[in-house]
Amino acid sequence: AQSVSQHNHHVILSEAASLELGCNYSYGGTVNLFWYVQYPGQHLQLLLKYFSGDPLVKGIKGFEAEFIKSKFSFNLRKPSVQWSDTAEYFCAVYPYSGAGSYQLTFGKGTKLSVIP
Amino acid sequence: GAVVSQHPSWVICKSGTSVKIECRSLDFQATTMFWYRQFPKQSLMLMATSNEGSKATYEQGVEKDKFLINHASLTLSTLTVTSAHPEDSSFYICSARDRGPGYGYTFGSGTRLTVV
Numbered sequence: 001a002q003s004v005s006q007h008n009h010h011v012i013l014s015e016a017a018s019l020e021l022g023c024n025y026s027y028g029g030t031v032n033l034f035w036y037v038q039y040p041g042q043h044l045q046l047l048l049k050y051f052s053g054d055p056l057v058k059g060i061k062g063f064e065a066e067f068i069k070s071k072f073s074f075n076l077r078k079p080s081v082q083w084s085d086t087a088e089y090f091c092a093v094y095p096y097s098g099a100g101s102y103q104l105t106f107g108k109g110t111k112l113s114v115i116p
Numbered sequence: 117g118a119v120v121s122q123h124p125s126w127v128i129c130k131s132g133t134s135v136k137i138e139c140r141s142l143d144f145q146a147t148t149m150f151w152y153r154q155f156p157k158q159s160l161m162l163m164a165t166s167n168e169g170s171k172a173t174y175e176q177g178v179e180k181d182k183f184l185i186n187h188a189s190l191t192l193s194t195l196t197v198t199s200a201h202p203e204d205s206s207f208y209i210c211s212a213r214d215r216g217p218g219y220g221y222t223f224g225s226g227t228r229l230t231v232v
Contacts, residue, residue, distance in 0.1 A: 034221075043122075043225040044160075044209070090159060104150075104211075104221060108159040 004093050007105035013081050014115050020075040021110050023065075023091035032094040033074040034104070035065055039087045043112070047089070050074065086114045118144050122211050122224025129200055129231055137195045137227045139210030141196075145190035146212035150221070154207040161213075166193040200231040 002086040007022040023033065051055025055067040065076045074091060091107040119142040129135050139149055147168045152160040165173040166183050172185035182204075184196040197204055209226040 036223075042224040044211075078186075092132075106159045 004082065004091055004105050004107035006089075006091055006110050008110045009108070010111045010113070012113045015083055016080045018079040019076070019081045019085070019112070020024065020110070021089055023074045024072050025074070025091075025093040025105075026072065027093060027095045029095055029109065031080075033065070033067060033071065033079075034088045034092040034094070035074070035076050035095075036092060036104065037061070037087045047076070081112070081114050083114045083116045085112060087112060097105060118207055118212075118222040119144075120146075120157075120210065120224045122210055122227055124227060125225060127230070129229070131201055131231055132199055134196055134198045135200055135229060137197075137210075137229075139190045139193045139195070139212070139224050141212045141222075144212075146193075147190060149187060149193040149210055151185060151193075151195050151210045152209045152211065154209060160209060163195075168193075170221040197229065200229070203232045205229055205231045226228045 003026045005024045015017060036044045037047050038044050040047060045064050048057050048065055050057045050067045053093040057066060058064045065074055065079050067074050076089060087109045088109045090109045092104045094104050118224060121140045122144055123138045127135055150164040151166060153162045153163050162175050163178045163183060164175060166185045166187040168190050168225045174180045175201050182198055185193065188194040193210060195208060207226050207228050210224040211221045213221055
């Protein structure tokens with residue numbers, strides 16, 4: 001079964017610092033990759049997703065992620081974080097088989113705290 | 117965009133009673149919905165896949181007689197926690213796939229269940 005690893009449980013940054021959250025997955029086939037964000041007291045929202053094509057994906061709110069197939073990684077980045085980016089971030093993988101029940105596997109999440 | 121409505125957002129019940137959680141896709145039809153459980157400081161754990169018109173598929177370790185899932189229509193899935201116990205207290209989230217494979221999953225706002 002596939003698994004998703006997020007290396008950092010809690011990241012604390014000052015405003016304007018750059019952000020990179022790691023995500024690695026274990027699955028040898030074609031994958032679709034997602035980053036979700038959960039702001040305090042709110043539900044999960046999609047930040048960005050990768051299906052195919054350009055491995056550098058741009059999402060909402062200035063976030064981007066790069067898919068590196070050889071490293072089985074899909075790291076999330078933002079050049080300059082804001083206090084409003086304080087949230088929990090989840091990486092998720094969907095192993096694309098062309099059939100099946102389309103189940104996502106989630107990482108354990110990384111809590112980001114941005115200090116004003 | 118696609119919206120999934122989950123109700124109630126929070127519920128407190130006495131031990132031994134049953135609680136029903138509803139998940140509705142508001143502007144699209146969802147033949148498949150997913151139910152997750154989120155423990156504090158942990159990732160989402162898939163409980164079951166809800167299929168319209170057929171039995172749900174439960175993940176290993178999830179008691180199907182305790183967590184009853186009904187997907188009666190293309191826009192509604194319900195999760196009933198039967199004979200709830202304090203250890204069932206958790207955050208339950210539903211999601212639905214809003215388009216074809218890999219198009220993304222829309223999540224409900226979650227239900228905080230507290231069993232006293």
